[in-house]
Amino acid sequence: MSLPQLIRSTFLEKYGSEPLLIRSPGRINLIGEHTDYNEGFVLPAAIDKYIYLGFAKNASGTCRIYSLDFEEEQIFTLEELKPRNGWINFVMGVAAQFVGAGYVLEGFDCVFGGDIPIGAGLSSSAALENGVGLGLSELFALRIEKLDLVRYSQQAEHDFAGVKCGIMDMFASMMGKKEQALRLDCRSLDFAYFPVDLGNYQWLLCDSGVSHSLADSAYNKRREECRQGVALVQAHHPNVSSLRDVDAEQLKLLKDQLPGTVFRRCSYVIQENERVIQSCEALEQNDLDRFGAYLYRSHEGLSQDYEVSCPELDFLVDFTRDLSEVAGSRMMGGGFGGCTLNLVKKSASQFFTEKISAAYQNRFGIQLKAYEVNVVDGTKRHFLH
Template sequence: MQDIIQKITTEFTNRFGEDYTLIKSPGRVNLIGEHTDYNGGFVLPAAIDKSIILALSLNSTDECRLFSLDKQEAYEADIAGEIRKSEKAWPNYLLGVVDQLRKHDYEVSGFDCVFGGNVPIGAGMSSSAALEGGVLYGLRELFDLDIGPLEMAKMAQKAENEFVGVQCGIMDQFASLNGREGYAIKLDCRSLEFEYVPFSQEQVRIVLCDTGVRRELASSEYNVRREQCEEGVGVLQKFDASITSLRDVELAFLLRHQQELDPTVFKRCKYVVEENKRVIQAGKDLAQHDLEAFGQRMYQSHAGLRFAYEVSCNELDTLVDIARDTDGVYGARMMGGGFGGCTINLVDRAQVAAFTKRIKKEYAEKMGPEIDIYQTNVSRGTHVMAETQVDIRN
């Protein structure tokens, strides 16, 4: 990370001058609770020590001047009037934040920004949310705006929904902005009430195994799953008008009305109802430092995603199967929307090297291509880096 910080500050100085504010905005993992967010349910994410670093300053113009270190691309936009989308994808994550600030009647003028980081793109660690939250946090500092973390999370989500055009839930932005070192966040995606749950990093390490698979099927099937859940809610409301989402449905009630539901819709609903219960219990497991129980819920979650929600794939299933038979692994499951991306594994710190060696070898033997593996820690949420913090390596 120190190397990235040095490159960003050097690039900023060469382009815009030596006066800047440095922001660190983390990616996130989701320990358990997949496809529950848009069903008004519970999730258990955590900010991680892979981050986007942003250097920002005011420039006394109406120009937004941006530079992506990773892409080695510059972009400029006039933000005095209507903010227009870029034909390039990456500037829209920053412009969308400016658009949201304007819609919320915050005064924002021209600024300069150089950014880059080590959050893998497309691997399910929410690099986009880290970027949105980072630039929003930075602009709050530069313009001395009175915006709390919850409002920032909502605005960052809307930037992605309305400007970028991705219909994500609020979990990613919330976790990135509100993370706390050594804690996961049990988040109620309906009320946005949350609590910090201790995550013991002395005993266990989070290891992410990236299949490298990026399938367009993921976005289209994501929308299908949302529609199927909404269809299920529509049917169940006929029997209980108080139901507004699958969050309100108990398993016994769902089973009583199984015959009224399309078989596929029933499977989708059953998974979501069970996953919500797993998240609640998993939070209790963490609070009691019961990693064995927590790990079993991760395996149960993957089985539900594989057989009931049907968003896994052969690559993800193979990784989970290898992990299940490896010493020192408490639990493993696919993470994210599905059809590719990463598995998340909780591994005993003393066994990480052996786990990494074995899973790379066996996956290559069974599937062919080599996988990328990332080790990460639960970390602090988005914040300003003071001059003395620049030497921090995580």
């Protein structure tokens, strides 16, 4: 039985009615890391790892939500939308945004489950929030624009999950297109699509299986270091409001006035923004070798200048450098763990996976998880055939 069929059968068994089905994808970020909070560019894409959700009205003021993965039901009313602990916050948070915006909801039932690996940095929470948003919009015929749903998902994460995230994850999951990457301007929210025609190549994610505790504190410190750099540049160029407005030459002229660490952080962000633009050009020209080279340069910047990598991620990327079957590789996400993104020849995928898994096991004693992913459409209705 497929996952959508399991959602339907569980729904019928628990709640006794036919559900409306939604499919909401996870996402990868091809390039553009730590640029979002510097008002820069990112290049994400929705992938074929999903959360599926079933919805139906239940003619009451009560909302019953069942998680297949946690095998747990939670119940709330629309008059008591306050944060709790755990996964229910992602559902209640979106409902609270709708109610706060003046939309009229009634009691509903929901069953959800997915195959997005948890903790791998593929944005399962954004997929869930988007799925809830589109599901409620469809169920109650609210006709909410997708960009508004994206904003409700982000605000739900801020208010109920307590995570002050950027908008990229929700945007990519909701607005993704099959075989297209989405370049998002994190300042204006303007976006454009670029073709991802991989030909004989495919995306392969290698999950390091580690999550170092430095991540949260280091993230906040990097933001502060970028802010310091902007403040100094502003003293000479008052029109600058973020690193997005600074070019490499301007920064270089002020190098002696900046702490070395701050200079390296700012240099990385400026270069990464440029790499996003250049990567889009490479995709348009279907130049995968050039695109792969940008992936490696992105990783070098993240590891050496931004210092958010870790030995496990560096090992996984370095392992690929001399392999003819790999066009490019880099760490993906905030850092200190999670996945590497690899552009690998389809014909060599299994051999590559076996080789890198054995080497990683030998070096770190950790079983590597590898996932093949494809670029797909964003959150939408799902119909069983």
